[in-house]
Amino acid sequence: MPSEKTFAKIADHFRERILSGELAPGSRLPTNREISGQWQVAAATVSRALQALQVEHFIRTTPRGTYVSDDPRWTLSARDRLARVQRVKSFLAEGETSRVTAAELVVPPLYVAEIFDLDPGDQVVRREWLAGRGRTRTVFAVTWYPAPFAVLVPELLSTAPGKNHGITARVLEATGRRITHARDDIHAREADAREAGALGLPVGSPIFAGAHRWSDTEGVVEYGEWCLPPRFTIGYEYQP
Missing domain, CATH: 1.10.10.10 (Winged helix-like DNA-binding domain superfamily/Winged helix DNA-binding domain)
Incomplete structure (x- = not known):
């Protein structure tokens, strides 16, 4: 070889x-x-x-x-988080914990409304959360779901600890949906005030940011935006 x-x-x-x-x-x-x-x-x-x-x-x-490393500076890519959902029903890596800072029904920004193909004034579920490993913050994220999912999965509107890691798996089970298409878009930029505060960084720090879109033939199941602290590593395999 x-x-x-x-x-x-x-x-x-x-x-x-x-x-x-x-x-x-x-x-x-x-x-x-x-x-x-x-x-x-x-x-x-x-x-x-x-x-x-x-x-x-x-x-x-x-x-x-x-x-x-005792304080490893890596976290999972969106692809690997989806793989863990499918395998163990949790999108967190081993040793990662998360805290939900907001969970609510909102009228989304126009670009999110377009992603979910909503009419003006329609609402979506917005969940904001932070994950970490020990004292290290590994990812800050906002995930969005169709508003009707909140009826089937009331936990979508809960910030209670311990429920976040399995929320995607519960959505799939309750709705009967199956993710058949996934896309990630990734870029580097400076952290805004909200992101910097969540990750414990000075405003304007360089971050690695991205968005994932998980869908099936009925439409988008989950749309997420996330960012990582500087010098964090993510990676995934693919078949050429």
């Missing part, structure tokens, strides 16, 4: 184990020699894989060995 592909596969292997929670913060990785033997590759290939993970803040190295 070409070393370039092996280097990427080794990095992906440990990245996935960290993202899944199988390797918890502070866990020690096998030695370079052990990884080299397990994968039957040169030590230089292992070093390249681990260097990539270190740049992404998944791991840290010390004279005593290589460890999963």
Whole structure:
């Protein structure tokens, strides 16, 4: 197997184990020699894989060995959050918790109304929430749902702790909808006052921001806007 592909596969292997929670913060990785033997590759290939993970803040190295970062600076992409909803009915990563700061029926901005194909004056559910891992804030988000969903899933209008992580799964179960199309749009920009306050940053700090749109043949099921603190890593695989 070409070393370039092996280097990427080794990095992906440990990245996935960290993202899944199988390797918890502070866990020690096998030695370079052990990884080299397990994968039957040169030590230089292992070093390249681990260097990539270190740049992404998944791991840290010390004279005593290589460890999963105690305060990892990564979070899940919208694609990976949807995959977790489908797999474990929660959109949070292992070790992440969330707090809902607003949950209400509102008349949305025009662009959101157009996304949901609403008439003027129609309402949608708006949920604003913040997620973190330990003391680290990992994502600030606003998610929107069709107003009729609030009748089937009253928790959509609740800010009670402990209910946010499974809200998408409950929406799908209650409505009988199944997400068949998903799109992410991502860009870098400066944080506005609301985003900076939520993430604990100075106004104007650089952030990575995006929006996801999950839908089926009946229309949009969930539209979300989110942003990450500086130097956070997200990633996902795709089949070329």
